Amino acid sequence: MTSGTSRISGETAERLAAVAHELADAARIETLRLFRSPELRPDNKAASGFDPVTEADRASERAMRAILEARRPGDSVLGEEFGARQGDSGLTWILDPIDGTRAFMAGAPSWGVLIGLSDARGPVYGIIDQPHLDERFEGGLGRARMLGRHGQVPLATRRGVAxxxxxxxxxxxxxxxxxxxxxxxxxxxxxxxxxxxxxxxxxxxxxxxxxxxxxxxxxxxxxxxxxxxxxxxxxxxxxxxxxxxxxxxxxxxxxxxxxxxxxxxxxxxxx
The missing domain is CATH 3.40.190.80 (D-Maltodextrin-Binding Protein; domain 2)
Known part of the structure; x- marks a missing residue:
């Protein structure tokens, strides 16, 4: 099973989380610009079947990559739309600029922006952001919370359920x-x-x-x-x-x- 523990120090954790929230803020601007817009024009990435991508997907990932290039140039990056960039820090940002593009196309607010941070052992931090609902779920590096229009709410899974x-x-x-x-x-x-x-x-x-x-x-x-x-x-x-x-x-x-x-x-x- 994957482990969320990490040797990242508290000070570094604060800096990394700040960058992650900057990424999520930038992705919100790009995704909301085209969500439920008549200007949305999906393309099909699949040779057969249907695997949609939109300009919102591409713009969201480009915005996040630009921030990482400026703020964390030594980190690796893996994104759905633009592939991998190799770094030397031992940390990798894993980006899905719109997870749920089909929902995005349909105007349903169940899609999200995914920002993960992994070290050699696996994910240590993540954000699931739903811009339209103003809900940001954050976990790892000492955090487990949802931030949104109702303020800050702790995250805790349900226990004792058969x-x-x-x-x-x-x-x-x-x-x-x-x-x-x-x-x-x-x-x-x-x-x-x-x-x-x-x-x-x-x-x-x-x-x-x-x-x-x-x-x-x-x-x-x-x-x-x-x-x-x-x-x-x-x-x-x-x-x-x-x-x-x-x-x-x-x-x-x-x-x-x-x-x-x-x-x-x-x-x-x-x-």
């Missing part, structure tokens, strides 16, 4: 391949409520104690770095479907408690 009473979320009902779908259904058939379609916002709700499980497949590193840091800082557990570190993407299970996480793993791996 699987039969749990709420499970996933982005797509048609999760992964046939085998992955069957494994997912073994969990979904045993929980109280299953909901779909919230992309990164599902992890924010897990960190805030509103849902109990998020299970997904086919994810990329930029989809998961920030959510992992936020969920773990709030007391949750995140791994792949075999209980291993998940920051490389792929199959993800996030739970509000170790007990619920263990039960989900059991069902995902056994009939």
């Amino acid at each position: 699987l039969a009473d749990a709420t499970l979320m996933s982005t797509y009902p048609e999760i992964g391949d046939a085998g992955e779908q069957a494994a997912f259904r073994r969990v979904a058939d045993r929980v109280r409520l299953v909901r779909y379609g919230l992309d990164c916002y599902a992890y924010a709700l897990l960190a805030a104690g509103h849902v109990d499980l998020v299970i997904e497949a086919g994810l990329q590193p930029y989809d998961v770095a920030a959510p992992i840091a936020v969920v773990q800082a709030a007391g949750g557990v995140v791994s792949d479907w075999q209980g291993r570190p998940a920051h490389g993407g792929g199959r993800i299970v996030a739970a509000g408690s170790p007990e619920l996480h263990a039960r989900a793993l059991e069902l995902l791996n056994h009939d």
Whole structure:
């Protein structure tokens, strides 16, 4: 399972968090400029099927990269739209300028800007930012909080919830391949409520104690770095479907408690 602990000092942590919030502020400007705008013109990145990207995605990542170039030139950067830049500091910023571009296109406020920070062991800090709702979920480097129009609210996952009473979320009902779908259904058939379609916002709700499980497949590193840091800082557990570190993407299970996480793993791996 991924670990959110880090040897980053308090003073450095303050500087890094300040840069992260500067990135999120810049991304808010670029994403809100085109959200629910008639000027939005999505493109399709996929050779087959549909993988949308918009100018808001590109502008958001360009704005964040420009800040990192100025503020943290020695750090590595990995972004969904513009790839990797290698640094020498041992830290990597992992950016998803709009996680949930389909929701963004549809005018639904369930997309988010993801800003993750990793060292050699995995994510140590993350922000899940929902600009339209003015909700910023921050976790790691000694922080676990949501900042927004209601002020500052501590983040804490829900504990003591049995699987039969749990709420499970996933982005797509048609999760992964046939085998992955069957494994997912073994969990979904045993929980109280299953909901779909919230992309990164599902992890924010897990960190805030509103849902109990998020299970997904086919994810990329930029989809998961920030959510992992936020969920773990709030007391949750995140791994792949075999209980291993998940920051490389792929199959993800996030739970509000170790007990619920263990039960989900059991069902995902056994009939």
